[in-house]
Amino acid sequence: MNSPVPPGAALPDHPDFLWRTPEPKPSYDVVIVGGGGHGLATAHYLAQNHGITNVAVLERGWLAGGNMARNTTLIRSNYLWDESAAIYEHSLKLWEGLEDDLGYPILFSQRGVLNLAHTEQDVRDSVRRVEANRLNGIDAEWLGPDEVAKICPIVNVSDDIRYPVQGATYQPRAGIAKHDYVAWGFARRADEAGIDIIQDCEVTDFVVDGDRVTTVRTSRGDIACGTVALCAAGHTSVLLDRLGVRTPLQSHPLQALVSELLEPVHPTIVMSNAVHVYVSQAHKGELVMGAGVDGYNGYGQRGAFHVIERQMAAAVELFPVFARAHLLRSWAGIVDVTPDASPIVGHTPYANVLVNAGWGTGGFKATPGIGWAFADTVAHGRPHPLVAPFALDRFVTGALVDEHGAAGVAH
Amino acid sequence: MSRVDGYGRIDRTRTLAFTFDGVGYTAHPGDTLASALLAHGVTTLGTSIRLGRPRGVMGAWTEDPGGLVQIEEPFPEPMLLATTVDVVDGLVARGVAGQGRLAEVADTARYDHRHVHCDVLVVGAGPAGLVAARTAARAGLDVVLVDDRPTPGGTLTGTETVDGRPAPEWVDAVVAELAAAPHVTHLQATTAFGHYDDGFVLALERRGEGSDGGARARDHRIRAGRVVVAAGAIERPIVFEDDDRPGVMLASAARDLLHRHGVLAGREVVVFTVDDSAYAAALDLRQAGASVRVLDGRSEVPPGWTRRCAELDVPVEAGTDVRGTLGSDRVRAALVGESRREVPCDLLLVSGGWNPTAHLFSHVGGPLRWDPELVAFRPAGELPRTTVVGAANGTYALADVLREAGGEDAPTAPPEEITPRGMLWRTAGDPARQFVDIARDATVADIARAVGAGMTSVEHVKRYTTIGTAHDQGKTSGVLASGVTAELLGRPVESLGTTTFRPPFTPVPFAALAGRDRGDLFDPVRTTAVHAWHVAAGAVFEDVGQWKRARHYPAPGEDMAAAVLRECAAVRGSVGIMDGSTLGKIDVRGPDAGVLLDHLYTNLMSTLKVGRVRYGVMCGNDGMVFDDGTVLRLAEDRFLVTTTTGNAAHVLDWMEEWLQTEWPHLRVRLTSVTEQWSIFAVAGPRSRDVVGRVFGDVDVSNDAFGFMTWQDTTLDGVPVRLARISFSGELAFEVSVDAWHAPDLWARLVAAGAEDGITPYGTETMHVLRAEKGYPIIGQDTDGTVTPHDLGMSWAVSKKKPDFVGKRSFARPVATDPQRKQLVSLLPTDATTTLPEGSQIVALPDDGRLPPPPVPMLGHVTSSYRSAALGRPFALALVAGGRDRVGEVVGIPVGDMLIAAQIGGTVLVDPEGARRDG
């Protein structure tokens, strides 16, 4: 009964000070709308890489309480297309040094990800992605069922399953991190640099002069702005609507859930598309899992229960030992999904309004990478090459980066 | 033994044996693991997660933050509260150190789902719920009453009276009335754990391990016209130093243990309260034989209660508090007041008031508001279809509860005095030893650090300290954390609110939610009408969507490659037969059927003549191919659309969505007939002979029965449809019949083909044959980024139609970029390597070696086979600017090798199409 080291003792301590709670100033050079991971990372890199600190991050609720607080923290870069692979791999490299950069224990753990294949077509798609990753210099392997079982012994690789596992792609450098700590780490560094983080401050409208926004209207008064950087995830379409800019973004609930704390059983991350679920075991021992979006559009952070039931069926199918684990808590975020499952980053029809959105179900892993590249874009007023392929106008030109068929489960 | 005679609803005539931490104990039916252990004086159940401190039972039921156990037998189950585990004979359990352990083998127990519809769902069979259910039942409504504990009554376990009768008697009478009512379902041991929009509630019924061979648990999916939340309230502790020590317990828990299980949790009891309710516990325990002392944190104590205490020799001290505890594994004394006077005790009961159990109200977005008189957050505002009554609504006095739940019909209870409640989150002391969340070892000092770090939101505090994230989801610690945070911030608690309550209310086993959706039932297994024949013929199957399709039919000793070469040769050389019944089939009917299809296909369908067949491609808005298939015009106002096997439902959805949202004025109806029709492909130069033999009265000559036409006929009076459609380039017929007669017709075709050596072939052979002809498989040779033009199918894109889905996208600059990836063939130059499907394609460097990454990619291999007809392997691929590169040699990395292959046109076999008409 008595374990020598209590299992939870390993969690790190937080720094004693995180951020101030300043009153908004009348004007800022850069106003970042949305204090999620992306907004905070953008703020940090604006200060650190570009020396831009007259910046406010405006957050309508509590800091990083949107998708940043709700995601399942999977980090990987094994995307199919060059454009995606480039930004996610850039991000993964930043993750690899982020704990030092932020001076914050973010519990980044590179435990690898298995993307399971269950059908002949899954196998083709998997091989295709592995080969593309390799040619792009990203670690990737194709594994047969036996090798899958070696890496994650609890996966059911037997034939006694509706859709037998035919193999998996494996990215050893993939991992998980603690989402809150990542957000707080970025916030703390941005705050240290003098950037104002302003909570309970909802942007409600914009004052426009020609093709520029001069002022953002907020629940805490008007704030004049040089550049507006939108990082509002599921609410981006609502904000851009105020400016008359239409975006092909659909906001959907996306749910996730955790079990109770369990002794270590699951050493890696497993994702499956055909038996739709993905699972990792977090540091304290809880199983963290999710699946696809709820079908309908909405802004209420609540999903429907059959989606959870289906996920549980998939989990027990793939991991029979999970049968008596318990669902402890489920929740939902609002994710902004684009037609090609790739983000929208860069210019809008307004000269000083830049947008970063559309990361849908998979933008946590991009947090440092997009913060870095979006800050560069904001600082120089032109798209950084890493984000250039993700311009809004691709839906007009047709230069889509379609990760739908390619990425499998899109987290 | 701390069992007391005359108390509890346990069956003392029977004894059960169980093991805890390796020691054998006994219990009685009706015991929980917690009550049985406490009866034996076992107070420490495990150790805490972070600090390794002893942990014991502190609550009565699911709110208990302390008494976690691991079940080992009858089947391992992690992290259950001892208060919720019914003892069964042979139970083996142990305490846990913060983490549970999963079984190493699969759980073979059964779990069910059940759909339930009712007018009124009442959650909670305490006084409020019982009265509400009875009122609804008397009104003739369909009622479902669920309660999470094994027996009904809620808090009515003790000394209360209702309608002048002892409460338990009254409970029994109401339960009997409900049992006799015609439209009432009453389920105990059933927890409503989630509430969703439109009166949808999930409730988990625990039915016992392997009980009667039936389900271990049942997930009721209840749709209720109205949801009455009568879930009671949860007592709130008060924080003081070392308040986590076993022996510190909620006052209500001790009372519950006594009345339900006959267990006196301590002999020397101190009750520390700021709420009147704890006096009942004090008196009950006193009457059961304990010595009891009440410390009331309020300066004014309730006169009536105090008088009764005096009668029973229970001293009451006003205006004092508990500052800490002494003891090792179990509390030995309370440290009382400023002077920290030692008051010996083996049980320290605490009551800081009550929090309404409004979770099911919150799940659907119901707001909670701080009520200063109640000293609690209570439901505020109206929600559709939802009523909250009784303690869950902040109505605590029994008489009021009954009236609120029952209206005119309400039973009565004696009035109760109420002394103003105290608001006390914590007493003075060392914050580092004041535990707020006992399950997470989180203290006031942790909250202070969070606040010091700049946090002002309870959500942040929760995440910083982990308070409220354990198995109990903060049932006792959540509001406490809000209170302590508010105090530290110097703000009123109402400005902070609570963290959000989320489903499930209590933990639910994964398997219970999975229900029967496991193994073969995880996703329906669909088989064709001829499946048994394929099985008997030794077919190897593959999953295509939900279908099992015969992939190939190996002869003894053959592997797939050999079988497929043989099958291919048979089709091209003589005749083969394939079961194509899994193709999606949609009956499109109505005067505007042609208009709809013109909108959805890239080519014209409305011009198709009755009796003819046309191949068509469907694209998404982005102009990318998303399905294809043949369309038969059955009548002026009727078409039969076929889709790919895996995409059938999706295509029907797609058509319906357009029809219902964009073109509701079109008079068209869509019906899936996939399961109704079986389709067999009879393909090969001898197919005409075979079909002619079976359907003697049909003229199957090319003149009478041309390519891409269909004819109806009958066989022994059974309607059959014949069509000349070919997916192999060979002369071929598709024979369709209703599923019922399909096995017979299949057998007749096979018999009629015997003299030609008719060979059954599977999907793999079908794939090879079509690839030899350059016909793409949508979803294999395409990936949602491929236009019809990319596939070389510009001929299937109408230039005449004013509009169709995807047309606009073909005008985008990117759609006409000559560097788009196009479908081509690849012939490995060594004429022996079969390229792995999915392989990437790169420019072939002069030295034949793959350069270091990044290496630009030209495209990928989509299909790859060995060809019997060509006598060599070949592949289809999507290659950038591929059609302009015909003749070029490119490289394909395979393992460490770079394989050279030459790009060619897509049609490798019979490019002139000479074989089509036989």
Ligand SMILES: Cc1cc2nc3c(=O)[nH]c(=O)nc-3n(C[C@H](O)[C@H](O)[C@H](O)COP(=O)(O)OP(=O)(O)OC[C@H]3O[C@@H](n4cnc5c(N)ncnc54)[C@H](O)[C@@H]3O)c2cc1C
């Ligand atoms: C359940 C779930 C699981 C997920 N799992 C993964 C995963 O495993 N891996 C992965 O990579 N990604 C995952 N994601 C996606 C990922 O969380 C998001 O893509 C990413 O967090 C989005 O960027 P963000 O952090 O800036 O968004 P958010 O945290 O949502 O930040 C946007 C912020 O903008 C604020 N805001 C909105 N409107 C306004 C306004 N008008 N004024 C001021 N502020 C405003 C919001 O309150 C919010 O805080 C998941 C998402 C969910 C919901």
